[in-house]
Amino acid sequence: MTFDLAFTEDADAESRLEALAALTRQTRELMDAVALTAAPEGELAEIAGELAVLTERLRAVSRQSTHPFHIGSDGTLRHVGNAVIGSGNPFALPLVIEPDPSTGEGGVRADVTFRPIHEGPPGSVHGGVSALIMDHLLGHAAALAGRGGFTGTLTLRYVRRVPYGEPLAATAAVARTEGRKTWVEGRIADQAGTVLVEATGLFITPTQWPPMRDAPSVAG
Numbered sequence: 001m002t003f004d005l006a007f008t009e010d011a012d013a014e015s016r017l018e019a020l021a022a023l024t025r026q027t028r029e030l031m032d033a034v035a036l037t038a039a040p041e042g043e044l045a046e047i048a049g050e051l052a053v054l055t056e057r058l059r060a061v062s063r064q065s066t067h068p069f070h071i072g073s074d075g076t077l078r079h080v081g082n083a084v085i086g087s088g089n090p091f092a093l094p095l096v097i098e099p100d101p102s103t104g105e106g107g108v109r110a111d112v113t114f115r116p117i118h119e120g121p122p123g124s125v126h127g128g129v130s131a132l133i134m135d136h137l138l139g140h141a142a143a144l145a146g147r148g149g150f151t152g153t154l155t156l157r158y159v160r161r162v163p164y165g166e167p168l169a170a171t172a173a174v175a176r177t178e179g180r181k182t183w184v185e186g187r188i189a190d191q192a193g194t195v196l197v198e199a200t201g202l203f204i205t206p207t208q209w210p211p212m213r214d215a216p217s218v219a220g
């Protein structure tokens, strides 16, 4: 299969991307505030009206699609529109992933503090949100090992409920490889090291894959 991955140079001025990131952070604050608001009915309706005006202002100057991959001014491969790491995507936590070679080939780690907007069972993080984070982190580990690809399968074991509002750590590293297939294992653990979620992903490198640097530095 072919994969349309645009590695454009400086798709947007850095200063504009910073302004977009600031808008995105503010939007996340808004989402958190909406999830927790105790404002009375009349005020809710008034705020919704104010937000509708802002929404239309943004929509009036829409792009055709979200920001694609691009090479940043520091040589980092960036995906501003990504749902997990994107600095221009309000849905993203965002996850900031760091290489951690001590955990194995493609080893990566990320601090993660979930928020009330991630609620599944009352007071706990939705299992699908944990899966989203694991999918991305495992995929990043595969890419860091020079074996980037798409998720074929993702298997999770929810060991304990995942709290929000507490600093947690997510880690992943390549477990084994076979041809175009890469198995990656990861986990989400609390600060005491107690494992909350275990994940195994199979990533498949398509036959047509854009030339990658061996160990791309990737950011949102």
Ligand SMILES: CCCCCCCCCCCC(=O)SCCNC(=O)CCNC(=O)[C@H](O)C(C)(C)COP(=O)(O)OP(=O)(O)OC[C@H]1O[C@@H](n2cnc3c(N)ncnc32)[C@H](O)[C@@H]1OP(=O)(O)O
Residues within 6 Å of the ligand: 001, 077, 135, 136, 137, 138, 139, 140, 143, 148, 149, 150, 151, 152, 153, 179, 180, 181, 202, 204, 205, 206, 207, 216, 218
């Ligand atoms: C850039 C920086 C990034 C930076 C880091 C970015 C991290 C991003 C992480 C997020 C990743 C995602 O969410 S990706 C989005 C979710 N995934 C997808 O949308 C993938 C949709 N599926 C596909 O596009 C396709 O099925 C592929 C690409 C996965 C495989 O297609 P293919 O390449 O044609 O594979 P094919 O020749 O049929 O099979 C090759 C081998 O793999 C096996 N195989 C194929 N598909 C599967 C499968 N789903 N589950 C198990 N095994 C499978 C076959 O049995 C075969 O094994 P054998 O006979 O050789 O033994």
